Amino acid sequence: MDITIGHTPDADDAFMFYGMLSGKVTSPFFNVKHVVEDIETLNKRSLKHELDVTAVSVHACAYLDDYTILRSGGSFGKGYGPIVVAKQDMDVEKLQRSKIAIPGKLTSAFLLLELMIGKFDYIEMKFSDIPDAVASGKVDAGLVIHEGQITYDQKNLVKLLDVGSWWRDSTGGLPVPLGVNVMSNHFGIDVIRKFDAFFRESIIYGMARPSDALDYAMQYGRGQAKETIDKFVRMYVNDVTIEMGILGEQAIRNLFQFGIEKSLVPEFELRIA
Structure with missing residues (x-):
């Protein structure tokens, strides 16, 4: 077959x-x-x-x-997953008013972040382009998946939110x-x-x-x-x-x-x- x-x-x-x-x-x-x-x-x-x-x-x-x-x-992910990064620290209230790059509206990362912080302003782009878009100032923050979760600091970005940790704590430890x-x-x-x-x-x-x-x-x-x-x-x-x-x-x-x-x-x- x-x-x-x-x-x-x-x-x-x-x-x-x-x-x-x-x-x-x-x-x-x-x-x-x-x-x-x-x-x-x-x-x-x-x-x-x-x-x-x-x-x-x-x-x-x-x-x-x-x-x-x-x-x-x-x-x-076992206690880890997508993260939100930016060039500098900001609180959730400011983040909700910011433009966040996402890797697609159908990604689980997008749904998880909406569950975590509510509706927010976003722009879709290829996942691999997001760290550079944040570093260049094209967007205020980025929802990062794949290996970008462990390489974001190479572009001098800071982690604002850890969606995986939030999920773990919200569900009693579910992956x-x-x-x-x-x-x-x-x-x-x-x-x-x-x-x-x-x-x-x-x-x-x-x-x-x-x-x-x-x-x-x-x-x-x-x-x-x-x-x-x-x-x-x-x-x-x-x-x-x-x-x-x-x-x-x-x-x-x-x-x-x-x-x-x-x-x-x-x-x-x-x-x-």
């Missing part, structure tokens, strides 16, 4: 798919073709149902009509639900679960061979040092990535419950394999 998979140009995604896309882990059921796009592009493509399997922001799942969330391959992989419902639940198991095997393979998987992931390192990418990958490829479990599923459900209560997302049927 031929399937098309979308993943992001990020080291953690590449690390997860290393076994599968390198041919080290194979399946008698699936022939995989992959495409690489940034997360907000994949979110928008999923709205059009263009890919069989794709990485998406958890937030985007509120708007997907015909996909099921896989139990493997999720990006969950921060950021990204998941989804598969088209037209395959049926049995095939979806077979692919989920295939993907899980790929993740386990990479985690058992971290040096090889990291070397593969470095093609999406965006010029960062290997030590930085290693740190970033270890942040978001963890036991919840292998299988979201009760805590991961509860984190997703809580995110949408909070969002619905504040009218930030519509009510919908959540489908998890």
Whole structure:
């Protein structure tokens, strides 16, 4: 069976798919073709149902009509997640009146920040452009995801808010639900679960061979040092990535419950394999 998979140009995604896309882990059921796009592009493509399997922001799942969330391959932060940075310190009241760069309206980071501070003025831009936009003064602050969470100080920026810590403290320690992989419902639940198991095997393979998987992931390192990418990958490829479990599923459900209560997302049927 031929399937098309979308993943992001990020080291953690590449690390997860290393076994599968390198041919080290194979399946008698699936022939995989992959495409690489940034997360907000994949979110928008999923709205059009263009890919069989794709990485998406958890937030985007509120708007997907015909996909099921896989139990493997999720990006969950354990007490850490997106941060808000600026050139100088400011309080939340001033931040709410400022122009904040965000990596996309469908990203989980955007929904989480709205839950944390309420509505705010924003401008969308590619996630990798946000630190420079803040440093240059193009925007007052930036909502930073991916490796920018650990490299922002290289541009002399300061951290204003830690969304991951806020989520942990607000939920009694649940992991921060950021990204998941989804598969088209037209395959049926049995095939979806077979692919989920295939993907899980790929993740386990990479985690058992971290040096090889990291070397593969470095093609999406965006010029960062290997030590930085290693740190970033270890942040978001963890036991919840292998299988979201009760805590991961509860984190997703809580995110949408909070969002619905504040009218930030519509009510919908959540489908998890």
